[in-house]
Amino acid sequence: MQDLKWIKLDISMFEDEKIKLIEQMPEADTILIVWVKLLAQAGKTNANGYIYLNENIPYTEEMLATIFGRPVNTVRLALNALREFGMIHIDEDSFIHITNWKKHQNVEGMERVRQQNKLRKQKQREREKAKQIEQKPKNVTSRDNHAPxxxxxxxxxxxxxxxxxxxxxxxxxxxxxxxxxxxxxxxxxxxxxxxxxxxxxxxxxxxxxxxxxxxxxxxxxxxxxxxxxxxxxxxxxxxxxxxxxxxxxxxxxxxxxxxxxxxxxxxxxxxx
Incomplete structure (x- = not known):
């Protein structure tokens, strides 16, 4: 899944009680910036809210610090706060997942990309099938008669x-x-x-x-x-x-x- 260019943000997100509680914390602005960056990163990954480098490699705190341009300690603080508020989930393999991703994602865009990928694979299978038919020996006619x-x-x-x-x-x-x-x-x-x-x-x-x-x-x-x-x-x-x-x-x-x-x-x- 790829090629997603933007995500949606709820215009009332700053009225959410979790966001209001975060705003009372030290480093509140930085935590919220990391939160929005995580949402954007999840959009880039386009995997139903998961964030990773690839299917086998999760992002570490150090990697996210480099990508987000923030100190490691700041990223660690933000991840811990977001996890405590249930806004992200980090599984046993250290893969980060945005909780309630549907509240934040571009549903129509992701579905469109997903359908495009599906159609692309379908066309690829059709081309491979047509290629296999072309490669059949010309003297084989009995099977051709049964093609319809x-x-x-x-x-x-x-x-x-x-x-x-x-x-x-x-x-x-x-x-x-x-x-x-x-x-x-x-x-x-x-x-x-x-x-x-x-x-x-x-x-x-x-x-x-x-x-x-x-x-x-x-x-x-x-x-x-x-x-x-x-x-x-x-x-x-x-x-x-x-x-x-x-x-x-x-x-x-x-x-x-x-x-x-x-x-x-x-x-x-x-x-x-």
Whole structure:
């Protein structure tokens, strides 16, 4: 998710009791500046209120101090104050999330960007499919004769998938609440969006992997989904292939590292 240029701010934000309480604190102006900078940074990230460098690297206090042009101690003070007032949440992996992001974000703009990304991926799949058809041997005619029938079947499958969206979303939410705990309205909405984008099976698979890695949070689950979306993974089978490829790559690197370490020993016992 990217290309967002602006966010919305509630014109009554300074009437909020939390803001009024912050205004009575030392360094109040600086804390509020950091708050607005966090909102802007969340807009740049465009990940439903999360703020991070990438899906695997959260912003540290030092990194935010550099980006915001403020001393580290000031940023730390602001983050602590905002967290105490429930305006931000920092999960167990140190990822920052803006609480009630919908109050601050440009809903229409983000949805438009999301739909544009979705349309872009759909067109990419169509181009890849057309390329595969062009690469078929010209002497194969029997399958070409069935092409219209296959397209009709695909349309039926799409209609069936649309009918099952509600069911798969409910299944994903039920799985979440059974294994993670009660889902907040934000989490339910996020699960719905990801189910629409990638399907309920893939959303549940991401939750299973979060559980397996002892990272039972929606934030971690969503980062898995973002990684899959970035790599155009749309089925559980593709996710399994990617994971196996990663494991093989890791084992190869580990073996090469071991071989290089062993090559420094010529095998001769010098007696010391």
């Amino acid at each position: 029938e296959e397209e009709v079947e695909e349309e039926k499958e799409k209609e069936k998938e649309e009918e099952n969206i509600s069911t798969t979303t409910n299944n994903a939410i039920k799985f979440y609440e059974k294994n993670f705990g009660a889902a907040s309205p934000y989490e339910q909405e996020s699960i719905l969006e990801w189910t629409n984008d990638l399907g309920g099976d893939l959303v549940i698979e991401a939750m299973k992997r979060a559980i397996k890695r002892n990272k039972k949070s929606w934030g971690y689950t969503e980062r898995i989904l973002k990684s899959w979306q970035k790599n155009n993974i749309i089925t559980v089978e593709q996710a399994n292939v990617e994971e196996q490829a990663y494991r093989n790559q890791f084992q190869n690197r580990k073996r090469k590292s071991s071989e290089q370490a062993g090559s420094t020993n010529d095998g001769y016992d010098y007696g010391f």
